[in-house]
Amino acid sequence: MAHRTMVAPEVLVASRPGSLPRPTLLTPDGADHGPFDTSAAAGPARYLDPAELEWAGAAIRDIAGAFASRVVGQSRLQETLLVALLTGGHVLLESVPGLAKTTAAQTIARAVDGTFHRIQCTPDLLPSDIVGTQVYNQQTGAFRTQLGPVHANFVLLDEINRSSAKTQSAMLEAMQERQTSIGERSYPLPDPFLVLATQNPIEQEGTYPLPEAQMDRFMLKDVLDYPSPAEEAEVLRRIDAGVFTHTSEPVTTLADVKRLQALVGRVYIDPAIVNYIVGIGYVTRHAGDYITPELASYVQFGASPRASIAFTRAARARALIDGRNHVVPDDVKALAHRVLRHRLILGFEAVADDVPVERVIDAMLGGIRTP
Template sequence: MPPPHTSAFDGPPPEDPRTALQEALQEIKQVIVGQDAMLERLLVALLAGGHVLLEGVPGLAKTLTIKTMSEVLGGSFARVQFTPDLVPADIIGTRIYRPNSGDFETSLGPVFANFVLADEINRAPAKVQSALLEVMQEGQVTIAGTTYEVPKPFIVMATQNPIESEGTYPLPEAQVDRFLMKVLVDYPTVSEESAVVGRSLAGGRGVRELLSLERLEHFRRVTKEVNVERDVIAYAVALTDATRNPANHGLPELTGQIEHGASPRGSIGLVHAARVLALLRGRGHATTQDVRDLARDVLRHRLVLSYDALASGTSSDDVLERVLEKVSDPNGARLTKRQRVQAA
């Protein structure tokens, strides 16, 4: 008789992933103040095997965040400042001739790190952007016929400044779609900013390394044991389909505002991210609430709005707000905006 199937959630686990990951988040928050949502999304993307596009004005600790995260989680960190004169070899690496030996030697680029910061990705030309996005998708680089795999876990956090357009190369929609999430980073509150200023007077604070790459890989395997019921999948698909066929979901007013809706990659990203969020919340199953909490971050960059929508000042978040209000969960319950804020 074959042994019964065992799950990572059967019996007392050797280590509680939620406790370990929450402790790591708290350690990061000792340095990063007022960006709790961004930190949670970064950890979700890391465990889900995705990448994050951060949009916010300079000075909101985007660079410091991923550097601090690498120190706490025990991974290597690399930062690439994107400029118009970059070439793909500056990102992925190249072959270098050594006159002393008369041989060519492969020099790997900065993408061969666990945590890669692509700072101001929209300042580099399309060829460089494509080189980075290929690494993100394939997890490997081919140089002179030899393939090199990037280390695992691997996450790219790309930043872009929304207030400058001169001298930039906007990411094409098909390439933006490869990011699991697009997170909007806002200014801190007055009290949070006061805490930031106070800490700057005391000097930089060191952080402890609380996890390791081996434990992170273990947590990623545990994430795959999180149960996702059919109704949760159906809800994620309904949200995505509502951006493509809004009239079918009682949203005919959005038909002229959306040029292209989210691809099936949006549904996949929602479900994978939701089960990681469930793990962080100490559950062995994902819920429709997990999907709702992540819907804007996973879907906002996958929508292409029409000219009329852009001219009227409508944003992707405005469209998604209407979708979240209208699309029912499998039990037929609709949450108001206030209820969703309270639940989050």
Template sequence: MSDLTSQAEHPQLSSEEIRVASEPFRRIVAEVGKVVVGQEILIRRMLTALLAGGHLLIEGVPGLAKTTAVSSLAKAVQTDFQRLQFTPDLLPADLIGTQVYRPQDQAFVVQKGPIFSNLILADEINRAPAKVQSALLEAMQERQVTIGSETFPLAEPFLVMATQNPVEQEGTYPLPEAQMDRFLMKVVVDYPNRDEELLILRRMSKTDKTIALNAVTSPEEILSARKYVDRIHVSAAIEEYIVDLVMASRKPVAYGLQLEGFIQFGASPRATINLTLSAKVEAFLDGRSFVTPQDVKAIAMDVLRHRITVTYEAEAEEMTSEMIVQTILDGVRIP
């Protein structure tokens, strides 16, 4: 298909069209904010994952409202939500389901597991053994589950929000790099500041913590909004900027970055795809029909931090993947 044909079939979106289409998602931020205090970035990243069709890996200590955030999101979207507590004795059947024999019918029937929901919170995913992690990640990638000889598609939208505790690593099964790469983003959740902590105290220090949330959008509207996201314009200069950021993680010397010996593996082509798609969602949520360099920089840390593997030399120098990403963002020329 030529560029002219493509432009004729998908004319440039106007800012007004984008503003109207993205309005329900800005209301979601306000609605979830009634319950969750001080986690605006987390809420926005959950919306990015929903609209980009990806998944989130969340790292943060207990008590930072990760579960509350995703359950509140489910209420604001008016969709199904399941929380799965991952433990060392968890089995794949506990997640995806199994076949159950019914004596009255003399036949096996499929009993679906909790994975058949729109929003999934996989709490402490690194506490489950590799087989369970693989079952979840297969569902995330293929958007389907096989039980016995039958294959069942998962309903869209389908978002997995998997959490990891940065402390208490004893008895855990860390996710391999290839599995980490399947997450759209890795978000690090930090403690609230003093003002936010004070607001949490005033809002939540009571026995009845119930706060009514209104459903402001539906799964159908999310699927419709994804079509607008696909039509967000990305200029050639922005495309080259995105490619340069990813290439700099593989060949930093070519970009004049003093990172030689610190990077074992750079970001994969999946990073290029996800960085572009996430930047388009950033523009959409801001009510724009085009991507700016600031959209790319705003999302780059969360898209790239878990896709760069540091060397032992970097660990000895206390150089983290976040520091490497920041060096790349500071060193690569902005168009």
């Protein structure tokens, strides 16, 4: 298929809330796919007022300050965890050991006074070790339910790819339905509930790669980098000062977190940006029409509609973190790698040619007009 240089999908919408026309998505061949309703995605009629925005900003700064007091650098990780906290989404973290993933998860949980459980995944880990089981009581002759460690506000699944496929699948219900099933009963998980899963990219022996269906349940996937020499020296200074031996105090409450989550849902997102998000998803599924044939040949499957949902929710949260009551296109662009890198499926040729998925994502973003 010949490469098309035109930019698309095209968007024709008003830029202010009020009487907005319904946008039309145009594909590269010029076909009109009809208007699609963005009224729900555009948000409810009542937007954030200055007092709410000021309160949210103060609460977010408190949480960010607690994070920075124990985690050196890792500003993108801080933003990722804040976005997840404000949206109730789950995060997959990939890095070599020793880059403060556990410390970061514990710090966020402690900052909001939430419960935290860490589960070390191993090949012999059973589903019941995570969700819980029924225990027989010989004295009463009855079974009692023992809830597993997944019943916490923050759950760290360390090296999730070391657990078997059966154990990995036990997390699907918890992550999607916010409940676990033990015996004939279902048990709701705490609210808020956030799963942080980690995987080590340098050790593949004895691991079980996550299936695409479970990868899609994670709102964001972040890849952590090594600290700079200055940041590493600061870590050593804080260790000598005993920073990590003292238990930090909460700076906010779970009730405040739920209020923040409610405010995120009222951050305004213009239909033009909604159309932009939908367009990005469309481009991932029709890569040959928007990027070079060489890069397009690496793409096997595009992102599912969950990517558009994740973009919308995460962009609203990022706007609130930045002190805005509306989403801008840069919010979407800044989240593109984290939303798409685990949803865009590349073939084995990409691995053979050492083509990172981020390169393909950047090419796709360059092939669509920014509103």
